[in-house]
Amino acid sequence: MQETVLRCRDNNFDPRPIIVAADAHRFMVAEDLNEIGVNADIVLEPMRRDSCAAIIAGALASEARNANALVLMLAADHHIPDVAGFARAVAACKPHAESGRIVTFGMKPKNPATGYGYILPEHPLAIGEVGAVAQFVEKPDLATAQRYLMKGYLWNSGNFLFKASDLLAEAEIFAPAIVEAVRRAFVSAHHNLNFLELDAEAFSSSPQNSVDFAIMEKTTRASVIAVDYEWNDIGSWDAVRPMLAEDADGNATTGKAVVLNGRNNLVHSEHILTSLLGVDDLVVVTTRDAVLITKKGHTEQVKALVTEVQAHDHPEADETLEVHHPWGHSERLEASDNYQVRRIEVRPGCTLGQQKHAHQAEHWIVVSGEATVKRDGIETLVKANESVFIAKGVLHQLSNRGKLSLILIEVQMGEVLSLNDKADL
Numbered sequence: 014m015q016e017t018v019l020r021c022r023d024n025n026f027d028p029r030p031i032i033v034a035a036d037a038h039r040f041m042v043a044e045d046l047n048e049i050g051v052n053a054d055i056v057l058e059p060m061r062r063d064s065c066a067a068i069i070a071g072a073l074a075s076e077a078r079n080a081n082a083l084v085l086m087l088a089a090d091h092h093i094p095d096v097a098g099f100a101r102a103v104a105a106c107k108p109h110a111e112s113g114r115i116v117t118f119g120m121k122p123k124n125p126a127t128g129y130g131y132i133l134p135e136h137p138l139a140i141g142e143v144g145a146v147a148q149f150v151e152k153p154d155l156a157t158a159q160r161y162l163m164k165g166y167l168w169n170s171g172n173f174l175f176k177a178s179d180l181l182a183e184a185e186i187f188a189p190a191i192v193e194a195v196r197r198a199f200v201s202a203h204h205n206l207n208f209l210e211l212d213a214e215a216f217s218s219s220p221q222n223s224v225d226f227a228i229m230e231k232t233t234r235a236s237v238i239a240v241d242y243e244w245n246d247i248g249s250w251d252a253v254r255p256m257l258a259e260d261a262d263g264n265a266t267t268g269k270a271v272v273l274n275g276r277n278n279l280v281h282s283e284h285i286l287t288s289l290l291g292v293d294d295l296v297v298v299t300t301r302d303a304v305l306i307t308k309k310g311h312t313e314q315v316k317a318l319v320t321e322v323q324a325h326d327h328p329e330a331d332e333t334l335e336v337h338h339p340w341g342h343s344e345r346l347e348a349s350d351n352y353q354v355r356r357i358e359v360r361p362g363c364t365l366g367q368q369k370h371a372h373q374a375e376h377w378i379v380v381s382g383e384a385t386v387k388r389d390g391i392e393t394l395v396k397a398n399e400s401v402f403i404a405k406g407v408l409h410q411l412s413n414r415g416k417l418s419l420i421l422i423e424v425q426m427g428e429v430l431s432l433n434d435k436a437d438l
Contacts, residue, residue: 014089018049018053021085029051031056031071033058034056034057041337042055043055044337056074057210062220064225065222065224065228066194066221070211071084072175073181073199075177083174084173091172091246098240098242101141102240106118106174114236115228115229116174116175117132117169117236117237119167120241121239121241122166124162126168127154127313128313129169130149130169130225131153132168132169140239144239146237168244170244183228184227188222194216194219197212197215198219201215249313260272263277263278264280266280267282269286270286271288271289273290276293278293278295279309285301295308301334340360340364341357341358341418342357343356343358351430352424353424353425358419358420359419359421361415361416363412364413368410369406370427371405372405373425374402374404375403377422382417382419383396384401386403386412388408389409
């Protein structure tokens with residue numbers, strides 16, 4: 014996401030981008046933007062309604078700034094190292110978008126990929142040329158993808174340039190229920206800290222559909238530019254692989270990983286050591302709470318796998334051990350019926366809100382930095398290798414007034430272990 018934002022920092026772009034993101038990712042997005050020194054309007058979706066609703070929300074936010082706004086819609090997970098080539102393509106699209114076209118970026122295929130949708134221009138296009146779209150098609154099988162390469166189809170990148178008013182006008186025609194719901198959600202949205210929260214009740218009434226299905230396959234305004242700069246839609250682990258260095262046996266690894274007597278494996282390992290012995294063509298992803306093992310070529314099916322995990326009521330499908338907050342982030346290290354251990358990192362100059370727990374006590378052990386702890390109005394400075402105890406019912410607050418990050422280990426104990434265990438203040 015940071016690379017995507019930084020790709021749009023020259024004079025052609027508004028210095029304050031609009032980011033449309035899931036509510037659960039709000040502080041992660043804000044922290045990533047803060048790291049690169051960018052201020053943005055962050056619009057939060059209360060629930061997932063696919064790309065059409067998200068893009069309409071972004072278009073409404075753009076139009077609210079400027080009735081004639083020209084909008085470049087970019088997915089956050091695309092790898093485009095050729096920033097100059099990208100800028101040239103955007104400049105070539107601009108007059109077409111200003112004239113009322115909705116321009117998508119069509120990538121010249123390098124192979125018969127089955128993980129991308131395809132676009133057929135009305136006539137063959139030279140690189141950098143813009144033309145009308147004859148057909149959008151979904152992800153094909155291998156034989157069909159090979160035919161598409163022979164016929165001049167382009168990969169559908171899913172990125173667009175358009176006037177906000179034009180996209181909204183087409184949405185009114187082809188996806189009226191979506192635009193009506195999102196418009197109501199936008200009008201009833203409210204600001205919370207630096208975020209714009211779309212109204213949940215209105216947004217939930219929107220049908221769930223992609224922008225391709227809802228609008229682009231039906232509109233007569235669709236155009237495409239043919240481009241050939243390096244591009245990777247990092248939508249699967251198979252897509253990650255070309256970006257990683259390989260050993261002599263074709264194994265690509267990140268994190269703590271060892272492969273012996275194996276070839277062409279991808280291993281991504283967080284926190285723990287992952288070892289492969291005598292296996293080929295596998296993708297293995299390990300985190301502290303879950304492990305994925307699949308054969309190469311099957312990683313596009315992870316979404317279906319998550320649905321199956323949800324059907325078995327495993328919380329790992331929807332919950333993450335690491336939680337981002339306005340002041341930093343926390344990570345659950347261990348949990349049981351009557352205790353929970355978390356690693357907490359507080360950014361310099363940040364203070365957590367005052368709390369008082371009715372059912373749990375807390376032990377804080379500082380491992381790095383210095384903590385200013387207020388208990389029932391009395392402040393204590395707690396340094397590295399020191400600890401402090403917060404009893405039940407004690408009004409307390411944690412601050413980092415130093416110039417370095419504060420890292421502490423929190424042990425919660427009690428009959429109720431919840432962030433919502435708060436006595437009346």
